[in-house]
Amino acid sequence: MTSATRTGEWSIQDLAKAAGTTSRTLRHYGQLGLLPPSRIGANGYRYYDQNSLVRLQRILLLRELGLGLPAIAEVLAGQQGTTTALRAHLELLRQEQDRIRRQIESVTTTLHKTERGEQLMAAEVFDGFDHTQYKDEVIERWGKDAYESGDRWWRSLSEADKKAHQQTHIDIAADYGRARAAGRTPDSDEVQAIAQRHRDWLGDGWQLTAEAFIGLGEMYVADPRFRKNYDLHGEGTAEFVRDAMKVYAENRLR
Secondary structure (H helix, E strand, O other): OOOOOOOOOEEHHHHHHHHOOOHHHHHHHHHOOOOOOOEEOOOOOEEEOHHHHHHHHHHHHHHHOOOOHHHHHHHHOOOOOHHHHHHHHHHHHHHHHHHHHHHHHHHHHHHHHHHHOOOOOHHHHOOOOOHHHHHHHHHHHHOHHHHHHHHHHHHHOOHHHHHHHHHHHHHHHHHHHHHHHOOOOOOOHHHHHHHHHHHHHHHOOOOOOHHHHHHHHHHHHHOHHHHHHHHOOOOOHHHHHHHHHHHHHHHHHO
């Protein structure tokens, strides 16, 4: 572990290095009230004492166990015991296990029928692919109305429309990657045209504000589930997409 200062404190950089995380993550935890600095120096730097180290250790442990930040906040505040939180998470894991099992069965059925030249059934092909897994996150970030509006729109689509919608996003992600590889900048006309398509794609089921569009771009970078969809087209593409979305939002959505 990086050594502390003479006063038994760690700077945010030293603490992040010791914990194997980033200063940005620690600032985010601070903004959420999970890990406030023990003091802020006259220079504006954040410092953390030994109690902060113990608190961060607990946060990282709970994250490793799969708890979300809201649940961790409740545990740390004493509003929910660790055991209760873990039971709730275990139930979510079991639901995810069932969903993955259904996906495996769905893909296996599709493979076997394709090999035999048999007719595919939509219900079999898409079993286990459920957009509602992100319900709580959408509501937490953008409100219940945003989720319900998007959910109604998604359910109104035919299976063919759903597949076309998903393919559109795949194409947009690939175009971002190609533009980045070609040396285009996030604020270039070419990339902003892709951002326009991205906004239109999202806007099919969601009335976007500038803040929501920017926040979504940040989530693409912070959440590995979304990052991989973009970094598949070259490492760093997620950040490129985030920057392009921010430029677009500030110029077109405000």
